[in-house]
Amino acid sequence: MIVPKLKTQILLTALLIAVPMTLLAQQGTMSLPARSGSQPAAASAEASDPSQSAPTNYILGPQDQITLYVADAEEMNDKPIRIDMRGDLSLPMAGRVHAAGLTIEQLESEIENRLKKYLTDPDVVVSVTEFRSQPVSVFGAVGKPGVHQLEGRKTLIEVLSLAGGLRDDAGNSIKITRSLEWGPIPLPDAKDDPTGRFSMASLSAKSVLNGSDPRDNIVIRPNDVISVPKADLVYVVGSVHKPGGFPLGQNGSLSTLQVLSLAEGLDKTAAPDKAKIMRQVAGQSNRTEIAVNLKKLMAGKDPDLPLRSDDILFVPNSAAKNAAGRGAEAAIQIITGLTIYGRL
Known part of the structure; x- marks a missing residue:
């Protein structure tokens, strides 16, 4: 004969074991709630990818690729479908659907209407996986x-x-x-x-x-x-640390000091008081020369001249201060040509 106290302990132990097992069994057979406007985990992860998501008012077109999720129609789910060049889709049960020109919501509604012959209250979600039509x-x-x-x-x-x-x-x-x-x-x-x-x-x-x-x-x-288009360029050649062409940028202009700064300043051999701007004459092949005293300009004693497209700022070195003849001019042309065409 079992002592009443011991019998009570046995019953409690049995209950503690039986109740969790019953709950586990119920969970194993419990069906998920009916889907309402959601997607399975894989489709949801895909739709949440910013590179693949699209607003519901996105207008579909030829060569876009979509996937479908249809409750109770596994054969239609998560299969890539390309809209053909005529703007059509060929779908199981739904047949041929003209998708081009429809928004995602409109296509979902059209497919749902066609599936009502076969399914009770069909719920369709369309995801665009490749954008090719726009x-x-x-x-x-x-x-x-x-x-x-x-x-x-x-x-x-x-x-x-x-x-x-x-x-x-x-x-x-x-x-x-x-x-x-x-x-x-x-x-x-x-x-x-x-x-x-x-x-x-x-x-x-x-x-x-x-x-x-x-x-x-x-x-x-x-x-x-x-x-x-690329910006027009101005050029700096001669005794500077970084000769070359520099874009005028969205403002469309640079001052002489700004260009000199882009060229990383004068080197130690420069003759700043003998610099000049070489400017193309409109409608002609030759250039006019504008004397620039960079020494005074940098000291704020002369105005900072604005440069135009294709202007060339030439800074001679101290050894070439008096070289104003044709030989110097030819050297400038060679340096200018190398600089300009080297940047193209």
Whole structure:
């Protein structure tokens, strides 16, 4: 006969073992709640990837690639599907669906309507895994020139950011060419090209980046071509530490002292009072010479002269102070030619 106290202890022990085992068994057979607007773990991780996610108002087009998640239709899930050049998809049960021109939400609704013949209250989630239908070309003085995908609505500043931003040698103009299928470029100076197929416009990079006129930050359309020309150059040759060509930048101008600073200053053999600016004469092949006393300029006694595109600042050395003849001029031309063409 079991003592009552011992019997109680045995019963308690049995309960402590049985209850957790029952709960584990229930968890093992418990079905997950019905899906409502969510995706399985793999699809959710993919959709959360910024490089692959898209706003629900993204307009699909040919060559975009999507994946589907459809509750109770495993055969349709997580398989890459490419929109063909006609803008169509071929799907199990749903058949051929014209996807080009639809937003993601519209395509989800269209597929759901078609699946109602086979499924009760179908719930479809579309994820774009490759963007191929909205290319825009960005060339010139940008960090990552090439073809980029808009992946939805993008402004000019956003597209320039996609292309790595403007380089230090970028000029102050941004040129845009757009197919007239998308309408004219909404800028005051936009003009049609001679063929009547494209709209072209140019605007100030400084204005766009500074936000001085928000109207310049236009929405970019698929197949737009954006070019950012390099800045014009000025040149420094002679007795400086770093001779060469230097971009005028987005401001479009540099002063003599600024260029001298970019050239890392005068070397110890320089004759600063004999420097000169060699400037191209408009419509002619020759250059005019402008005397510059760098010694007085650096002391603040002379005005800091602005340099123009293709100006050459020549700083002779002390041994060449009196070399004003043709031999010196020829030497300047040789140095100038080597410097200019060495930078191209």
